[in-house]
Amino acid sequence: MTLRELPHRHAARILRLNLDASETLWLRALGLAEGAAVEVLRAGLLGGPLQVRVGGHVAFAIDRAVAGAIDVEPAP
Amino acid sequence: MSADARLLADGVSVLLVGRPNAGKSSVYNRLTGGDAKVGNFPGITVDVLAAPLALPRTGTVQVLDLPGVYSLDAAIDPGTDEGVARSFLDRVAAERGRALLVQVLDATQLAASLALTRELLRRPLPVVVVLTQRDVLEAEGRSLDVAPLRAALGVPVIAVNARDAGSREGLIALLDAEASRTDWTPARPAATWTAEALAAEAVRDAAVVSDEALARRLRSDRIDRVLLHGVAGPVLFLGLMVGLFAAVYAVADPVSSLLDTVLQGLGAVLARPLGTGLLRSFVTDGLLGGAGTVLAFLPQIVILTAALELLDASGYLARGAFLLDGVLRPFGLGGRSFVPMLTAHACAVPAIAATRILRDPRERLTMILVLPLLTCSARIPTYGLILAAFFHGRPVLQAVLFVALYLSGIVAAVVVSLVLRRSATKGRRLPLVLEMPSYRAPDLRAVGRTCVLAAKRFVHDVGTSILACGAVLWVLLHVPAPGAAPLPTGATAGAVIEHSAGASLGRALEPVTRPLGFDWRINVGLLASFGARELMVGTLGVISGVEDADSDPRPLADRLRTARDEHGARRYGTRTGISLLVFFVFACQCMSTLVAIRRETRSWRWVFFVAGYTYALAWVCAFLASHVAALLGA
Known part of the structure; x- marks a missing residue:
């Protein structure tokens, strides 16, 4: 499942980033690294970005295309 | 200026590095008393603020405020803030100057921020870690212990409260001790810590956590439920933007005309001794007129700077971008580009300065290039004259044309921006991943200083x-x-x-x-x-x-x-x-x-x-x- 498909307000962990090397590095630097806890809080209007809480404290606006390239494992 | 000129002066330099929203500018302002000046660094195209700081033992050092960065090693594009900060530090290291890296780190985001610490520790420069937001952490029922951080990182670590004058002295003493060192290229063993574990060791729940403290942890979340609500959110944001536009447009206007009146008075006083010749006209129309043009922009620049600083520092600007991104993306624009585009309908000059809130350098350049197409208030007298002259007695047609002129500006800006993104400014678009920081009360003194600096500049x-x-x-x-x-x-x-x-x-x-x-x-x-x-x-x-x-x-x-020509036509x-x-x-x-x-x-x-x-x-x-x-x- 990708971050884009993850139901809102459902805890998950990042499994893999399917982006090119420099983008992967950048996302990891932001805290969106493999193993990080994520939770989609809400989606922006008209196909806008997702608001995602990362690591319990920081929230990011993440473009849906980028979210679609992040594999996650939902918590049971 | 040659690109191989030395970046830093011979004395000691203190370089502030940190993630955006980490409280870097507050620390900079605390240290330097807000004596901000844009440093002149050869080959560096982004503003780096620089100010002297007197340390008791070392003497005067230069404090430099580098752009906010998430990472130095993962700079996607050399034009971004990350790319600029990275090339800056690379050159400082290559010059083997006496430079002290001070990472300003938000204690409420310790785990994520330690990734940057790891990158900094790999550079052959002394590092100091300054933790901010300790008060927020404590209000949320957590406690911060810097001892595990000192032990694991092997560098000085200090927690400060940016709003508490007392914590300045501790920081000054620490910087003084570090700046008087003799070994400027420390070698360090490879890091053996992991960010998550170290953060968990340094930040713990306090012995007793009150209900109020628990509620505070979710404060931003609760505010977001209203401000990012599907209907209320955009309405509130657009309302705020219309208010800002009205302020730039309407409040700035009386102030500008007051300045203009003062200048005209000055012109009248100067005109007497200057007689009636060309010199008088040059001074009153040429020079004072030009000065009036410059001053007329000042109220707008100050209002807009204050508004953007307040929006950004409170955490709301990122929310506005979140709300509008879906609407603007089909036009090749990001959510934040709304602010300069709206401002340009008052005046392109402050709008061009406002493009600084766009992080993607190509998006920013494109925006700068199309902003002049939007209908600014200075076009309106001319539109009015032409409509009155050539569409006399046809008020409906005049109104339709007036609206059409506004729309043509917007359509032209969007079309030209789409064309430019495929030609003159083509290149990769940065993936949109924007931090939405917790809501916080802006540091009004810092906002005030930024406005003064913007006006002076x-x-x-x-x-x-x-x-x-x-x-x-x-x-x-x-x-x-x-x-x-x-x-x-x-x-x-x-x-x-x-x-x-x-x-x-x-x-x-x-x-x-x-x-x-x-x-x-x-x-x-x-x-x-x-x-x-x-x-x-x-x-x-x-x-x-x-x-x-x-x-x-x-x-x-x-x-x-x-009007008729010589043939009567x-x-x-x-x-x-x-x-x-x-x-x-x-x-x-x-x-x-x-x-x-x-x-x-x-x-x-x-x-x-x-x-x-x-x-x-x-x-x-x-x-x-x-x-x-x-x-x-x-």
Whole structure:
């Protein structure tokens, strides 16, 4: 499942980033690294970005295309 | 300046590094008392603030505030803040200067921020870690222990409260101790810690956690439920933006006219000893007029800077971008580009400065290049004059055309931006991942200092060029063309312009502008309004011998409508009016805008690019519009 498909307000962990090397590095630097806890809080209007809480404290606006390239494992 | 010039002076430099929103500017302001100056660093194209700081033992050091970065090693594009900070640090390391890296780190985001610490520790420079937001952490029922961090990182670590004057002394003492060191290229063992585990060790829940503290942890979340609500969110944001626009437009206006009155008074005082000759006109019209143009921008710049700083520091700007991104993305624009685009409807000059909130360097450049197309308030007097002159007695048509002029600006900006993203500014788009920081109360003193700095820099960087351009334009319009017969004394202002170098230039341009229906008189108006668009009305008034056209343009409108050439035919028809309107929509008829572009892009190339494409677009569209109008029987 990708971050884009993850139901809102459902805890998950990042499994893999399917982006090119420099983008992967950048996302990891932001805290969106493999193993990080994520939770989609809400989606922006008209196909806008997702608001995602990362690591319990920081929230990011993440473009849906980028979210679609992040594999996650939902918590049971 | 050569690119291999040394970046830092010989003394000790203290470089502040940290993630955006980490509280870096607050620490900088605390340390330096807000004595901010933009440093002049060869080859560095982004603002790096620099100020001296006196340390008791070491003496005076330079404190540098580098752009906020998430990572140095993962800089996707050399033009981003990350890329700039990285090349800065690389050069500092290569120069083997005496530089101290101070990472400012938000304690509420410790785990994520330690990734940057790891990168900094790999550089051969001494590092100090300064933790901020300890008060927020404690209010949320957590406690912070710096001992595990000191032990694991092997560098000094200090927690400060940016709003507490006492914590400044501790930081100063620590910096003093570190700055008086002798070993400036420390070697370190490889890191053995992991960010998550170290953060869990340093930040723990306090022994007793109150309900209030738990509620505070979710405060941002609760506010977001309202401010990011599907319906209420956009309504609130648009309301706020309309308020900001109204402030830039309406509040700035009385202040500007007050400044203008003061300058006119000054002109009247100066005029007496200067007599009635060219010198007086140069001082009152050329120099003071130019100074008035510069000062007229100041209230707008200050209001906009304050608003953007407040929005950004409170955490709301990121929310606005989140709300609007979906709407703007189909047009190739990001959510944040809304702010400069709206501002440009008041004036392009503050809007160009506001593009600094765009992180993607290509998106920012594209925005700067299209902002001059949006209908600024200075175009309105000219639109009003032309509509009154050529569409007399047809109020509905006038209203429709007025709206159409606004819309043409917006459509042109979007279309040109889409074209530029595929040509002149093409390149990869940064993936949109924007931090939405927790809501917090902005540091008002820091906001105030930023406004003062912005105003000073505007007068210094842009103001001087505007004055120079204004002086050149004055010479063109007041000094007789070389070889022209001398004017009789007491010649009217209209006669002065008719014999000026500007009029010769206007006549020389007639072959180019004749297909649009413009004669030399309109050309001179266009030339004069390059100083400021609103000068078009006054200049046409002077040429046509209509006094005080600025305060009441109706007599001038009548004069333009009924003007006849030497064969008795109407000098300007409806077609001329339409092509002049269209020309005004697209042409970047504004030296201040071009100077602002030069300042923000730090290159003349983009200035010529904007001037070139907008005038070409204006000519072609005006030509087409006048022919379409002819087909429709105008």
